[in-house]
Amino acid sequence: MSLAVWLTFAASQAAWAQTTPEPATSAANAASTPAVTSAQTAAPTLPAVKVNASAVSDSPLHLDAPVSSGALGTRTQLDTPFSTTVVTGDDLADRQVYRLGDVFAGDASVSDNSNAYSAWATYITIRGLPIDWQNGFRIDGNPFISYGITMPYEQLDRVELLKGLGGFMYGFAQPGGLVNYVTKRAGKDPVTSLDVGYRMDGVMREHVDLSRRFGPDDMFGARLNYTKEAGKTYNAGDINRNSLSVALDGQLTRDLQVYFNALYQTIRSSGQTPAIYTGSYTASSLPAVLSGGTNWLGGTDQHLNTNLQLYTAGVRYQIAPDWSFSTSGSYSKSSRDRNESTLTLLNQAGDYSDSRWNGDEGHQDIYWQGMFEGKVKTGPLTHQLVMGGSWQHQTNDYASNSLYFTQGDGNLYQPNPWRYYSGSGLEKYRASEITQASVFASDTVEITSRWSLLAGLRYTNYSQDTYATTGAKTASYSQNGVFTPTFALMFKLEPQTTLYASYVESLEQGAIVDSIYANGGSMLRPLRSRQYEIGVKSEHARWSANAALFRIERGAAYANSANVYVQDGDSIYEGIEAGGSVRLGRSWQVSGDVMLLDTWYAKGQSYNTNRVAGAPKFVVAGRVSYDVPYVPGLQLGADAKFTGNTEVRPQNNLQTGGFLLVNVGANYLTRVGGHDVTLRAAIDNIANRRYWMFQYADYIAPGDPRMVSLNAKIDF
Numbered sequence: 001m002s003l004a005v006w007l008t009f010a011a012s013q014a015a016w017a018q019t020t021p022e023p024a025t026s027a028a029n030a031a032s033t034p035a036v037t038s039a040q041t042a043a044p045t046l047p048a049v050k051v052n053a054s055a056v057s058d059s060p061l062h063l064d065a066p067v068s069s070g071a072l073g074t075r076t077q078l079d080t081p082f083s084t085t086v087v088t089g090d091d092l093a094d095r096q097v098y099r100l101g102d103v104f105a106g107d108a109s110v111s112d113n114s115n116a117y118s119a120w121a122t123y124i125t126i127r128g129l130p131i132d133w134q135n136g137f138r139i140d141g142n143p144f145i146s147y148g149i150t151m152p153y154e155q156l157d158r159v160e161l162l163k164g165l166g167g168f169m170y171g172f173a174q175p176g177g178l179v180n181y182v183t184k185r186a187g188k189d190p191v192t193s194l195d196v197g198y199r200m201d202g203v204m205r206e207h208v209d210l211s212r213r214f215g216p217d218d219m220f221g222a223r224l225n226y227t228k229e230a231g232k233t234y235n236a237g238d239i240n241r242n243s244l245s246v247a248l249d250g251q252l253t254r255d256l257q258v259y260f261n262a263l264y265q266t267i268r269s270s271g272q273t274p275a276i277y278t279g280s281y282t283a284s285s286l287p288a289v290l291s292g293g294t295n296w297l298g299g300t301d302q303h304l305n306t307n308l309q310l311y312t313a314g315v316r317y318q319i320a321p322d323w324s325f326s327t328s329g330s331y332s333k334s335s336r337d338r339n340e341s342t343l344t345l346l347n348q349a350g351d352y353s354d355s356r357w358n359g360d361e362g363h364q365d366i367y368w369q370g371m372f373e374g375k376v377k378t379g380p381l382t383h384q385l386v387m388g389g390s391w392q393h394q395t396n397d398y399a400s401n402s403l404y405f406t407q408g409d410g411n412l413y414q415p416n417p418w419r420y421y422s423g424s425g426l427e428k429y430r431a432s433e434i435t436q437a438s439v440f441a442s443d444t445v446e447i448t449s450r451w452s453l454l455a456g457l458r459y460t461n462y463s464q465d466t467y468a469t470t471g472a473k474t475a476s477y478s479q480n481g482v483f484t485p486t487f488a489l490m491f492k493l494e495p496q497t498t499l500y501a502s503y504v505e506s507l508e509q510g511a512i513v514d515s516i517y518a519n520g521g522s523m524l525r526p527l528r529s530r531q532y533e534i535g536v537k538s539e540h541a542r543w544s545a546n547a548a549l550f551r552i553e554r555g556a557a558y559a560n561s562a563n564v565y566v567q568d569g570d571s572i573y574e575g576i577e578a579g580g581s582v583r584l585g586r587s588w589q590v591s592g593d594v595m596l597l598d599t600w601y602a603k604g605q606s607y608n609t610n611r612v613a614g615a616p617k618f619v620v621a622g623r624v625s626y627d628v629p630y631v632p633g634l635q636l637g638a639d640a641k642f643t644g645n646t647e648v649r650p651q652n653n654l655q656t657g658g659f660l661l662v663n664v665g666a667n668y669l670t671r672v673g674g675h676d677v678t679l680r681a682a683i684d685n686i687a688n689r690r691y692w693m694f695q696y697a698d699y700i701a702p703g704d705p706r707m708v709s710l711n712a713k714i715d716f
Helices: 003-016 027-031 089-095
Strands: 066-068 074-076 084-088 110-112 124-126 137-139 156-163 177-183 191-199 202-214 220-232 238-251 256-270 275-277 303-320 323-345 351-378 381-399 403-411 428-446 451-467 473-494 497-508 527-539 543-559 565-584 588-602 618-627 634-643 659-672 675-684 692-696 699-702 707-715
Touching: 066 156, 066 177, 084 089, 089 156, 089 659, 089 675, 351 428, 451 497
Parallel strands: 137 177, 275 323
Antiparallel strands: 066 074, 084 156, 110 124, 156 177, 191 202, 191 707, 202 220, 220 238, 238 256, 256 303, 275 699, 303 323, 323 351, 351 381, 351 403, 381 428, 428 451, 451 473, 473 497, 497 527, 527 543, 543 565, 565 588, 588 618, 618 634, 634 659, 659 675, 675 707, 692 699
């Protein structure tokens, strides 16, 4: 659909819509967006009052913001006894984020291993742990398979991050953490905006955002976002993306709310930079770093085409003033058509062997959850209760005639001479099925006005089956009665400061071993993890802070000296993370974050006491923003992140080296012709720093080069 059609629709809606005062900033609309578990009902219209005041930026920690916590219901960050991070849509827009690692640039606990529009699009590590691409990502609280998916960040209201174990809250998942993308929904104020952006070396983006409430007492809401992105990427690749999201809600009665959400996205991209595999590399240091902007490592024959679909419907009913019932169901579908190289590094001179993989993959996820939330009193004690159940069925389909072959040798510092062009639409077969069915309950007991105690338990039945191309079952694993508990003690030092100590367990599904290992295709048993955490969170008008001391015990899995991927012993992660933000005067906002991390393999036969691969010892991040007093509406900002030395593999004989990245930007809000206009500019990696980026155990890639992004937005 063309932009002209969108704008025609927007103009007709503007003429029909109820007249409202013009907001001072576009952030007012985002602030009115409801939590993912409920629809927003507009208040009765009052006489228009125009207020002129200086804008005071929200704290970057957003501790009063709601976060979805699965079986814990929806709570604010301040009342969640686990370490969390919230990044708002305004922040995503100001920094012009285009890959997952950049979303959490200000969080020292998150290390970036991602490349936009490639198979590595969602690879990050949290506290040194990789995030689970099968179970670690959600959209509006609903699961989807994230592998290779670059999200439409301009269509998000916020991104929520739960650090560490999510087993009680969400079921089976790796212990790194969980990312929840929250899409934009209709607020009380109408939205009609168009923005146009540019990112080097030639990617153009157009984005339309429309939102209205209508009907008696504005009982219905609708929000629609559409994005078109196309052009030449920084490494001479091509990108063509179309994204559409729709959010509908209705307050049918005083107590009954319903909603429907849909997200549809297709991306066709070529010219990905290949990953570099170090499993056969014997030197003690990596070759000289080359720019991530080079097109020498790959060519236009390498491509990744993805499709993502998610459809969600839900109901929320207020049974009584203190009790509610919510239920929702979702269907997600994602697919990938990949033609990509893996470069096996041979020596320090940069020689490699180029292996090509070509195949199609598809995933489906069907999910249902029902939940009661309410409060009861037993004598002097108040109980906040959550009870419910969920069911999830995931299927994974892979091409029966996929190809994996060695093309030939090359060198990192010379153009790759090998090409292999392929089409798409390979025949797929059902490779595996995974089913989870669980019931859960939690009770947060308010012992006094300051002390509260949380206890929760999830009971899960789990099964996992794998199949051959003929349809014959090749492996099966099932376990009933899996318990994953959580406990927490919380103390309100004062109303906006929470101290907590928490414990949680989690199980992650058994891995299907990659074909590069000697036991490729094998299915491993589920791994259990445990997490202990003590923390503090404090939110105030001009400053906020949080800190956590944690220990995570996870079953270890790695490739041994015979290139067999095994589960052996444990991997231990101990660390401290701390962050804060303060507003200085009327113009300055300063924030910082730090993580110190110690990790080691324990209780195993191999690599005992070695540092865990992918876990940096030290990460520090900071940001400074300045509201220019002599140019109202102009804000300047800079952020930096230093990532310490990281082990590439469990043998501990190869490291990436530490590196510092600095980004700068400017945002200017003005009015043109009676409309709000926002101009944004951002330069990532302004020093054009070259560095090796850890991606996964034994895998590295050159980091992204300097990147310039520009954007202009108009609100009608």
